[in-house]
Amino acid sequence: MSTVLVIGAGGVSSVCVHKMAMNADIFSSIHLASRTKSKCDAIAASVKERTGVDVATYEIDAEEVPAMVNLIRKVQPSLVVNLALPYQDLPIMDACLEAGVSYLDTANYEPKDEAKFEYHWQWAYHDRFKEAGLMALLGSGFDPGVTSVFTMWLKKHKLKTIRQLDILDCNGGDHGQAFATNFNPEINIREVTAPARHWENGEFVETPAMGKKVEFDFEGVGPKNMYMMYHEELESLAKFNPEMERARFWMTFGDEYIKHLTVLQNVGMTRIDPIKYKGKEIIPLQFLAAVLPKPETLGETTKGNTNIGVIATGEALDGSGEKTFYINNICSHEAAYEETGNQAVSYTTGVPAMIGSAMMVTGKWSGDGVFNMEQMDPDPFMDMLNEHGLPWQVKELDGPVDF
Incomplete structure (x- = not known):
């Protein structure tokens, strides 16, 4: 039973939060934050109607590290699930390190001023997460993931x-x-x-x-x-x-x-x-x-x-x-x-985000540092794909x- 904080309120986030709510035995408390709180509220209302589960919502600018740290400390999650834009990966990782919580995303970092999709920015965080005894899992969507x-x-x-x-x-x-x-x-x-x-x-x-x-x-x-x-x-x-x-x-x-x-x-x-x-x-x-x-x-x-x-x-x-x-x-x-x-494009990314989160909070996947999906045992993840709609x-x- 774990508390999670999800950042972002697009289609992928909507799917992920719905699926988390459908697995209340794993995710006991779900919190959702984005720059536009009304989007979070709409997702929370849909989740409540479909599953009966309450989702707490917040307004946050994910690029403001001190504000992120304050929110994380308020919620006290065991995992932050980053479903915001790739530009925001590094500040969210910084906030997780400062607040002492593990991290998951679905897409690697990309600078705003250049269409450059590379992992080296996030791989450079490995030693800091390892020394903090925290885990960061990168790319838990469909592709990547x-x-x-x-x-x-x-x-x-x-x-x-x-x-x-x-x-x-x-x-x-x-x-x-x-x-x-x-x-x-x-x-x-x-x-x-x-x-x-x-x-x-x-x-x-x-x-x-x-x-x-x-x-x-x-x-x-x-x-x-x-x-x-x-x-x-x-x-x-x-x-x-x-x-x-x-x-x-x-x-x-x-x-x-x-x-x-x-x-x-x-x-x-x-x-x-x-x-x-x-x-x-x-x-x-x-x-x-x-x-x-x-x-x-x-x-x-x-x-x-x-x-x-x-x-x-x-x-x-x-x-x-x-x-x-x-x-x-x-x-x-x-x-x-x-x-x-x-729709299915959001679904095929949001479900794996939920499954990757489940792998981490249940301890089926664990480690100190920054990891890609290829480094984890595929079997429990593959089992959950069959069980949860993919x-x-x-x-x-x-x-x-x-x-």
Whole structure:
């Protein structure tokens, strides 16, 4: 039985808090804080209606470390769950260290002025968390998060080594909007427009954004165009699986999304450097994010499935030569909305955030320092995926993927 403090009040947070409330035997007291308290109150009202559980709410600027420290000391949680923006990771980690509490997030730190997704800023906190006797768990979402756990489960149960790895993220949902992102618009567009990078022969190889496209037939969705891009779990997967020859990340985008994004990029609306407008400085991408539909409002209209998984090729554990396995989850937007009031993109991140939190507060995952998902035993996490709405399946393929 543990007290948790969740920071952030978007769709992922909504799912995570709902799922925590559904597991009151693990999370005895749930506290929710964000810059906009009304968003926290709306989530708390939904949780109360659906589960009968009370959630305490607060207003907080997560970048103000002293205020965060005061809130943590007031709530006295055993864990702070950071579901705010990646820019806020480091100040929240600073606050956790000062207040003496463990930490979890779903996305690695990114500076505001550069679309640079790297772990080194947070890995640098390892000694401080270790000396404090605290644990920080990084990237407990789906990708990163579940995709890393999938990979390590295959390495534990199916493959002695992994030679090639491909992460496939498909959102087959249709929300009926001309252009909208399924998670935070600012982060989504920064990711998509950044140069693609993949791991090959001991180093990262950079290629133009959206420069490589292939079609793949996703179960539960159908054929979709997917584009190679950079995603942060490639960095940690390469670090903890040094034998890998190649690792790539793929995400599906529809033609309409690509068309709108291309126009927005061409006219400068995806820029992250400030410009002057009527005597004031604004950042075009932040303005664009403000006028786009909020991801948490898309749940009711989004229909279809997501399909996210990994394909790994390597030496079989049983000595039978090289084998290829595909492990994935298919999640229904409609089912996610019925259960939590949020669409499946939020659901597939919010549920793993709850599970990672459960791993920490129950002691199934433990340690002093900063850890990635790859360093933990995948089995109890995989069991909870099956139990809490994200069942997975694994099958052997005829051979390595050729794309």
